[in-house]
Amino acid sequence: MIPRVLSIAGTDPTGGAGVQADLKSIAAQGGYGMAVVTALVAQNTRGVRAVHRPPDDFLRAQLDAVGDDVVVDAVKVGMLADADLVRTVHDWLAAHRPPVVVVDPVMVATSGDRLLDAEAVDALRELVRGVADLVTPNVPELAVLAGGPPATDWAGVLAQAREVAAGLGVRVLAKGGHLVDDPVVRDALVDPDGTVVETVGARVETPHTHGTGCSLSSAVATLRCARGSWPDAVAEATRWLRESVAAADDLHVGTGRGPVSHFAGLWARGGTETPPAAAEVTEGWWRETAPVRAAIDALPFVRALGDGSLDRRAFDDYVGQDALYLREFARALAAASATAPTAAEQAFWAAAAEGAVATELQLHGGFLPPAELFDATPGPALTAYVDHLLAAVARGSHEVLVAALLPCFWVYEDVGSRLLPQAHDGHPYAAWLRTYGDQAFAATTAEAVRLVGEAAARARPEVRERMRAAFAASVEHERRFFAAPLGAATTT
Known part of the structure; x- marks a missing residue:
């Protein structure tokens, strides 16, 4: 069966991140994507200009509209602007209990600025502890969840991932993409019991990595439904993302940090021509x-x-x-x-x-x-x-x-x-x-x-x-x- 995957996240009008990236990622893995918008974001490849937050009751109405009609196989949670939005999403997930919940904790901007206040971070921790199966922080976000400074090497990343996994009772996908001095990109799936499954891939030299966190988390959620195994889902998702990042330079979208090419592999292997009847x-x-x-x-x-x-x-x-x-x-x-x-x-x-x-x-x-x-x-x-x-x-x-x-x-x-x-x-x-x-x-x-x-x-x-x-x-x-x-x- 085709996985039915719901993205709960903000928007990106240029299509590189947020629900737009999630929907592309879900489709690239063979899933059917749906989206509930948590924030309307005025942004492009050069940065965020403004954020419009919908009322809590409207967010809940969107979630209920999906849940009342569609069987949801997996949920990916992305940008949640404040504690009230986090609690609204948490309550809905607790009521519906989708089989797979992946949380991409959007808490730190590319500039290093914190996007969530302390109350929202605490609410997000409770959401992760209560309903998440997997959390996919980058290095700065992992540090926020662990309550410490960002790690500067892979050993430090793994230590924080083990701490978060054990403390919150959730699997952690630790990502080493921010460790730019490492010639390879390391990722690790860390279980609450301390089990670690690492993957290593070549580092792709490109500035165009906008939306990689959104894209990876939604891909993993979809693949977990299709493959039934977290290690298999993570391994395939990281292979796909590496291929998509490698093709990012070909897109020529925007003048800043551009998006990845979500369908590059599909276009290369299958083309875009619809077969005739x-x-x-x-x-x-x-x-x-x-x-x-x-x-x-x-x-x-x-x-x-x-x-x-x-x-x-x-x-x-x-x-x-x-x-x-x-x-x-x-x-x-x-x-x-x-x-x-x-x-x-x-x-x-x-x-x-x-x-x-x-x-x-x-x-x-x-x-x-x-x-x-x-x-x-x-x-x-x-x-x-x-x-x-x-x-x-x-x-x-x-x-x-x-x-x-x-x-x-x-x-x-x-x-x-x-x-x-x-x-x-x-x-x-x-x-x-x-x-x-x-x-x-x-x-x-x-x-x-x-x-x-x-x-x-x-x-x-x-x-x-x-x-x-x-x-x-x-x-x-x-x-x-x-x-x-x-x-x-x-x-x-």
């Missing part, structure tokens, strides 16, 4: 090949096949070549079955291979003596088409292979269905027209189109482009294949 892909391929298919319709061979006036020598030449083609086509279908990702797709392509050998070759055997069915010398059109299919098999891409195979279904069904009305009694090629104009073949073709379209929709863009090219090439091979027999007959 399956039908959208195949219909696009079909439209693209319309000129080639029109050329097939205009071929003298196809017209004469439809009205029954086709010279029998040309038809027999076609049947001989097609028998050889179907033998290789069946092998390519078997390869598609072997590489198919699901049992249903395996079964479909295997059945199609059997049909190519049994049903269609039986049809061809009705026009040529069975003993002569495979006696034809492969012509250039046949050889080129088969080489195209075998190349698709050899490259090992199931997606490209089935795209190359699809026109042998779709073009034949298209031609057969439109020629079928001419299959009157006494038509010399009525059996051919009825085979490819038959509703059963239309249903098989529709399933092939659906499966190939779904494979294309799942594929990476570069694979989808190779599929398109393979499909278009096969349609052109179909045109040449239909053109060859009459050409051969007229030259003999």
Whole structure:
């Protein structure tokens, strides 16, 4: 299930911190983010200009509006401007008891100034003691919770984290990002019993770290729901944040200390292009090949096949070549079955291979003596088409292979269905027209189109482009294949 995560924090109009950063972080971890605003903050990348604090009853109304309607899997608590707001949030959390509560104690500004008075700090300690599962202070905030001066080395950070964890009965995520003399960034998950799980990562040299505390805490809250383990959640969240900080310079947001790039990894690995729907892909391929298919319709061979006036020598030449083609086509279908990702797709392509050998070759055997069915010398059109299919098999891409195979279904069904009305009694090629104009073949073709379209929709863009090219090439091979027999007959 997708984690439903509530951020209770202030705002940042430039999107780098507060609830805006939380919502991005939650989404980046695969969660559904919600936000209750504790303060409207007029700030940008250069600093805070003004803060508007909502009334306590309005804050509680926001919280109740969420809690009365939505099952909340995790809560991240950020900026709480004073003791009354802290108590309002504490009371609501105590009443609702969300499964996961992570508190990012926003108490010290980047300048070093204290943001909360002593009463608010005491109220925040009680909130952490009463309802929090994890608290995520930076070095100055950890010092406030511990009641001492900020630590100057990692050993001092760990000592204060153990003190806070034991004193408040809460896990502490101690963060070493402020220890700028350390060439690496150290983080540690410290349990109340003193257990410590450390993670170490490379320090990213960038000034653009605005909102890292907000982002990390909301990421951990989301990942704890998804992974079920605090150490796993912290390890993944710190990896993600390091990647996001490393890409911060690319954002060019503001002229001060800019935000991290929350979705950098997702953009790099998945891109921002929405995959097309399956039908959208195949219909696009079909439209693209319309000129080639029109050329097939205009071929003298196809017209004469439809009205029954086709010279029998040309038809027999076609049947001989097609028998050889179907033998290789069946092998390519078997390869598609072997590489198919699901049992249903395996079964479909295997059945199609059997049909190519049994049903269609039986049809061809009705026009040529069975003993002569495979006696034809492969012509250039046949050889080129088969080489195209075998190349698709050899490259090992199931997606490209089935795209190359699809026109042998779709073009034949298209031609057969439109020629079928001419299959009157006494038509010399009525059996051919009825085979490819038959509703059963239309249903098989529709399933092939659906499966190939779904494979294309799942594929990476570069694979989808190779599929398109393979499909278009096969349609052109179909045109040449239909053109060859009459050409051969007229030259003999």
